[in-house]
Amino acid sequence: KEIFDLQDKYGFVIASDECYSEIYFDDDKPIGGLQAAAQLGRGTHNIVMFTSLSKRSNVPGLRSGFVAGDAELLKNFLLYRTYHGSAMSIPVQRASIAAWNDEEHVIANRRLYQEKFDRVIPILQQVFDVKLPDASFYIWLKVPDGDDLAFTRNLWQKAAIQVLPGRFLARDTE
Template sequence: MNPRLAQLQPYPFQRLRALLAGVTPPADKPHINLSIGEPKHPTPELVEQALIANLAGLSQYPATLGSEALRQACAAWMRRRYDLDLDAQSEILPVNGSREALFAFVQTVIDASGAQTPIVISPNPFYQIYEGAALLAGAEPYYVNCLAEQRFQPDWSQVPEAVWQRTQLVIVCSPGNPTGAVMSLADWETLFQLSDRYGFVIASDECYSEIHFGRPPLGGLEAARKLGRGFERLVMFTSLSKRSNVPGMRSGFVAGDAALLAKFLLYRTYHGSAMSLTVQAASVAAWNDEDHVESNRAQYIAKFDAVTPRLAMGLEVRRPDAGFYLWAKVPNGNDVDFAKALFAEEHVTVLPGSYLARDAHGVNPGAAYVRVALVATLEECVAGVERIVAFVERQTS
């Protein structure tokens, strides 16, 4: 067996199940699950129709590069969304969702053949795929804490010179999971300057970019162009899962540095990760339509408007820059005890923030927070938050 598998830590939801095992919540209160970031809004009809109309694609092997139609649809979306003209042949690569692509990209980039173990830097808290991908590629994860006093952005000045010297890849997430923080142009400029100095690749996870409150988040490639740069050592990852409520379709794309994508395509050709032609056709329909995205966004805005002020009466919380999570600070500072007691008394599930982070530099930056995913219906989200506030009031009275 691959000995690196032993380095992997339990996934957050595995830890959550273990935490709540044996706890008996009140039977008279229906369960409200606000822990997992799985979109619950209906899949757009146009996507369903495109899937049904293209079932013949199931009888064919797809090309790893994807169809011309899909790559052109992705390029057209990048033009509309970011005012970027990308080469659909060399600067865009369809993938089976951003999760799969992020993992595979790390395996492509990392060179562990040298005398020193390479480093992959990620924000902390973080999406657990970043860590697992780094470990299985033979790299050492290095965590940069994202604290409230830093706008929940990584403080790159805290990274030692010796770490930068070994860094081959920096992963960023904007809008961030779980904090919802968005990188500014100045944030990007700092990171680009570091990449120029040390030569590392930047992987920008932007799968939450279309869940916002009227101000579209700045993207990594967009920032590079605004700063007069090309896309050297820079790729972005995006997905239809959140944008179009199709997490089960596993569809997204990677864009950016053509030289990196050529190597990534080679890896993926051997990896056997081509997207079904049926899913490709449905993806074209999704990328070509914005009406359903605006409707989806409006539903999230309505939920944030309804629940954020109410939740702020019990927990320290604010509306994020983007995304569909609330990153709420708990009164007693113990996120794990809070989540367990909340489930036991109110039958509401939230995710302890410490499960999304690692102890680093003397602190676990998620330890005093819980992540609340506003993916359920408006009514369920309101009811869930009412129960949370009632629970907090009892705990603090």
């Protein structure tokens, strides 16, 4: 509701990245942007959602996904996509169809993430203030002195543990 109130105030388009929407750890599946809009009686004006098989099925190389929402916005997206996209080969289309039609592997994938978190969280809690995220397959750690690059270099040099500094994936903002 808060983001929709802000949209009403400022008139922006909501582009909801829902590629991770099927990675959650309890029976309370999170709702998507279009579902939230429908529940609030808003329709799809100025809202689109994006999703893919990348996270859902662990197949980022297929580059299979879709966008749904405001038909007027999608007209321009289709034009953009026509000139900046590429068609999928028949084998990729068939693999995509199989993945989109199968929920069992998604449930198994979610269970495997849960098992991995169940193993690693107690170990990390011995040193870090960390808990199971609500929905993710990442763990973001607050590192000593806040220097993620120095921390990752130290892990590699002293323990041959390879991790990615958070600054490589994002930037600090207010």
